[in-house]
Amino acid sequence: MMLLSIDLGLVIEKLVLIVVVISASLVIAMYTTFAERKVAAILQDRRGPNRAGPFGLLQPLADGLKLFFKEEIIPNLSSKFLFILGPALAMMTAMMTSAVIPWGDKIELFGRSISLQIADINIGVLYVFGVVSLGVYGIMIGSWASNNKFSLLGGLRAASQIISYELAMGISMIALLMVTGTLSLKEMVLQQQAGNWNVIYQPLGFLIFLICAFAECNRTPFDLPEAENELIGGYHTEYSSMKLGFFLFAEYINMFISSVIMATLFFGGYDMPFVNETLLSPNMAALIGIVALMGKVICFIFLFMWVRWTIPRFRYDQLMHLGWRILIPLALFNMLLTGGVILYFHK
């Protein structure tokens, strides 16, 4: 029995953390759909949903309920297994990224010190990139299995778009890694807590990362995979009921997660500016940390929506031109510049 001396408390603590993080990101994604409609309305001088509950706050529940009760249609000529696998995979990969994100510092509970990070792996950034690029498989499989030309075109666009923008994103990331010298997200946050936020050292890198994040999330102006006016619904044309809901939901979770990652990488994660966390009790510091992170995330999510309701969609060749001929050279230049500066100052 001595061989199996796993700390049971650790297992329970991690399980609780996983449940909390996943349910929190689901709820946040739900309310992001509501926020999107509200922000769109406000930016267009409309009122937005305000009928279900006070200020329309129950609207996402009503939407979810509607999707659950809709008829489930699986096209006759689709491959059924892949058709169901597509949205499941999209949802799963969207949720998986949250495992390595440090949501806050340690909290003291029942005499234990609990880290608010599910897994502090030392290749956190690589893990995020790996999982995020898996996300396209859900879209591709779903679109291929639909046996519909519009879906297939949408899937093709999603795949090529994500491949093109992943490159620039990775290269802009390398420049950041040269500055921080670590791949662990926790480590990066601690560095930024002690020093300055990374966005000060990497403004160009952040800009490239931001643009690529828009493309990775299939958000306007890069929402070509689901361009309504040319591809009907893009990759989810044939989907109905909660499977469609999963695709739409995965998009919002992706948006949330990429906001968290941008906040963590470039804006200090759970670091509240002008507050010295070491002077506070650990629980208080953790609470402030979570609030700070969520505040940053809300700003980013608002930015996503703000951009969506401001600028139109790119044409496909413009998208490819921007990805390959502007962003990648720019990211390479940024990497070179960062390397040169580091070498010059012997940091």
Add this chain to the structure above:
Amino acid sequence: MQALTDKSKQVSRKPMNFMERMYLPAIFKGMVITFSHIFKKKPTINYPEKKRPFSPVFRGLQILNRDEEGRENCTACGLCAVACPAEAITMEAAERQPGEENLYREEKYAAKYEINMLRCIFCGLCEEACPKDAIYLSETFTPADYQRKQFIYSKNDLLIPHPKENPTAYQQALGNRPKRESVI
């Protein structure tokens, strides 16, 4: 070619300069414009809670009028039905029996009076045709419904509330508009 108006403008085809090709300043400018709309007043009215005031000449749902003692004015002469360009009005006349003097003002009355609100175009010609001051277009409009037959309004739906039994509802139904001088 001779232009029809002097409003046509030559489209500038000159290549974009570096700042324009960066797109980011233009995007930022657009975002400032959309952001400024957050603070604009919303023109939408929360309808059932708040209603837009109607113009004084608004022609809405018809009401069948009563006189001060609560007797129905309509004598089923049929002039409104003749005047109606949409042929929305149907009626059946009946003779007033002894003892019904408190219900109907004259010897003849409308036993059945129906207006099909799906046909009605709210032109107000019935109001103009009526010699007995019996039909008016009110300040409300037809509420939505689920079935077509619900839109055929019978006399019960159209009659104004009784001025003695239900004076507040009567005053409300009369509205604030000054009445036209009676033709009689």
